[in-house]
Amino acid sequence: MKFSPCTGDCTSNEDRCGGCGRSREEITETQLITKQLVEHLVKYNYDDPEKFLENVNRKAIKRSKKAQESN
Template identity: 80%
Template sequence: MKFSPCTGDCTSDKKQCGGCGRSRDEITETQIITKLLVEHLVKYNYDDPEIFLENITTKATKRSKNAQKK
């Protein structure tokens, strides 16, 4: 499945958003993850948050691929 980012055309009348097509559960979980990442960035006040996020992206992608192989 490909990730479908928010399009700004949100609808709330179904189990899936009519704008991006993601399920309500997926949207909620993504919002929670984003909130946690922002809280971490604020807590540690990194001068280079983009480096931290690139590192998280690399690690999460690698771990996801490894988990899919199992």
């Protein structure tokens, strides 16, 4: 499945957003992950938040590929 980012044309009358096509569950979980990342960045006040996020990105992709291979 390809990720479909928010388009700003959100609808709330269906199980899926009419703008991006994602399920309400996926949208809620993505918002929670984003909130946790922001809270972490604020808590530690990194001078280079881009570097932290690049590291998280790299590790998440590596671990997800490994998990997919083992399934």
